[in-house]
Amino acid sequence: xxxxxxxxxxxxxxxxxxxxxxxxxxxxxxxxxxxxxxxxxxxxxxxxxxxxxxxxxxxxxxxxxxxxxxxxxxxxxxxxxxxxxxxxxxxxxxxxxxxxxxxxxxxxxxxxxxxxxxxxxxxxxxxxxxxxxxxxxxxxxxxxxxxxxxxxxxxxxxxxxxxxxxxxxxxxxxxxxxxxxxxxxxxxxxxxxxxxxxxxxxxxxxxxxxxxxxxxxxxxxxxxxxxxxxxxxxxxxxxxxxxxxxxxxxxxxxxxxxxxxxxxxxxxxxxxxxxxxxxxxxxxxxxxxxxxxxxxxxxxxxxxxxxxxxxxxxxxxxxxxxxxxxxxxxxxxxxxxxxxxxxxxxxxxxxx
Numbered sequence: 001x002x003x004x005x006x007x008x009x010x011x012x013x014x015x016x017x018x019x020x021x022x023x024x025x026x027x028x029x030x031x032x033x034x035x036x037x038x039x040x041x042x043x044x045x046x047x048x049x050x051x052x053x054x055x056x057x058x059x060x061x062x063x064x065x066x067x068x069x070x071x072x073x074x075x076x077x078x079x080x081x082x083x084x085x086x087x088x089x090x091x092x093x094x095x096x097x098x099x100x101x102x103x104x105x106x107x108x109x110x111x112x113x114x115x116x117x118x119x120x121x122x123x124x125x126x127x128x129x130x131x132x133x134x135x136x137x138x139x140x141x142x143x144x145x146x147x148x149x150x151x152x153x154x155x156x157x158x159x160x161x162x163x164x165x166x167x168x169x170x171x172x173x174x175x176x177x178x179x180x181x182x183x184x185x186x187x188x189x190x191x192x193x194x195x196x197x198x199x200x201x202x203x204x205x206x207x208x209x210x211x212x213x214x215x216x217x218x219x220x221x222x223x224x225x226x227x228x229x230x231x232x233x234x235x236x237x238x239x240x241x242x243x244x245x246x247x248x249x250x251x252x253x254x255x256x257x258x259x260x261x262x263x264x265x266x267x268x269x270x271x272x273x274x275x276x277x278x279x280x281x282x283x284x285x286x287x288x289x290x291x292x293x294x295x296x297x298x299x300x301x302x303x304x305x306x307x308x309x310x311x312x313x314x315x316x317x318x319x320x321x322x323x324x325x326x327x328x329x330x331x332x333x334x335x336x337x338x339x340x341x342x343x344x345x346x347x348x349x350x351x352x
Contacts (some may be wrong), residue, residue, distance in 0.1 A: 005114055007342045009107035010094070010334060014087035016071060016103050017096030023072040023136040031129045033110070040114055045148075048140040048185070049132035052149055053113070057120045064125040064150050065287075065348075067113055068142060068306060069106035069158030069318065070134035073098035079328030093331040101104065101325035104332040105158030105318030106130055108340035115345055122352045127152065134306050137172075137276060143309035154287065154313040156344075159305045159334075160320030161342050165291045166301040168216035169316055171278035171308055173246035173254050179267040183238040191236035195229050198240035201265040205244055208264065210257070214249035216280065216300035220257060221247040242267075250280040276308040281302055281315050285311075288315060290350035295345065315348060317344075 012032065019028035033051045037044040049072075076084040076097050084097035096103075113128040121275030127149050133141035142272040146152075159166070179198035184191025186252035201285040202224050210220045223242055248257050254274045262269050281288060283298060292298065303322055307314045321334045 005111040017087035055126040063153040066155035100320040112344040133329035160316040168280035168300040171248040194240040196227040212251035217249040279307040281313040
């Protein structure tokens with residue numbers, strides 16, 4: 001059964017790759033996933049290109065595991081030399097946009113869910129969500145499904161980890177900052193230069209270290225990534241706008257980090273969102289212990305995923321390698337998908 005489900009997973013991934021599915025434009029890949037469920041006679045529901053299903057013998061008195069990965073992709077970068085929508089298999093590699101991030105994870109989880117779907121001896125329920133708008137952290141993605149699906153006790157988020165256990169993930173704050181001054185003529189040097197005021201705060205962002213350090217994720221990391229000021233060469237600018245990317249660890253909430261920053265800089269600081277928090281799961285959680293028992297390593301992930309919108313414990317785990325995500329000529333190894341299905345099932349068998 002596992003071999004057949006894996007074969008179907010690879011075929012489905014080829015079909016998904018062949019359809020454009022940029023964030024917010026996932027209608028064609030959503031249709032393919034619905035066809036997959038229909039083929040296996042699994043009832044499903046959909047909302048805004050998110051498709052979800054629960055196991056046949058779902059029991060509200062049992063705890064529920066969420067299996068989730070996404071079917072949207074980023075747009076192909078300019079370095080592509082292959083057709084990004086051509087699912088070619090060469091030398092054991094399946095090429096195509098979204099093959100590694102996160103198509104291989106999604107189809108492996110679909111195969112795993114299908115494997116357990118009919119079982120009536122499970123200690124847990126399963127809910128699977130094939131979600132949209134992950135790549136742009138959109139409002140119509142997994143976060144929009146949390147009030148629709150049953151309450152979740154813990155989750156496996158399918159992202160490429162080489163099937164190692166990402167037990168923590170950094171959150172994200174994007175800060176719009178503005179340093180202010182007063183304008184004047186550059187020849188006279190009269191005025192309060194907003195760029196100079198910004199430099200002082202930017203230096204703080206560059207050198208400040210937060211007191212608490214995460215055991216798994218290390219330090220909170222802040223990076224100034226954009227800056228804009230001035231209208232012409234002879235006018236002292238009255239404002240200087242810049243953007244800061246902040247990767248937050250599980251040692252702080254996003255709100256705590258924002259308050260510390262606002263209390264230390266003179267610039268006006270506004271967060272675009274506070275909802276993309278860091279996440280973690282205990283090494284002593286049964287699902288983590290099951291993975292460790294099977295020889296998988298634990299680590300902290302610097303990249304963002306749909307874990308950020310969950311409040312329950314969550315584990316990031318999937319076939320493929322994160323470093324291949326968003327690269328030109330993206331690919332996943334066929335044997336990684338085979339290993340993914342096998343290990344997902346083995347890890348879950350340990351606890352259910």
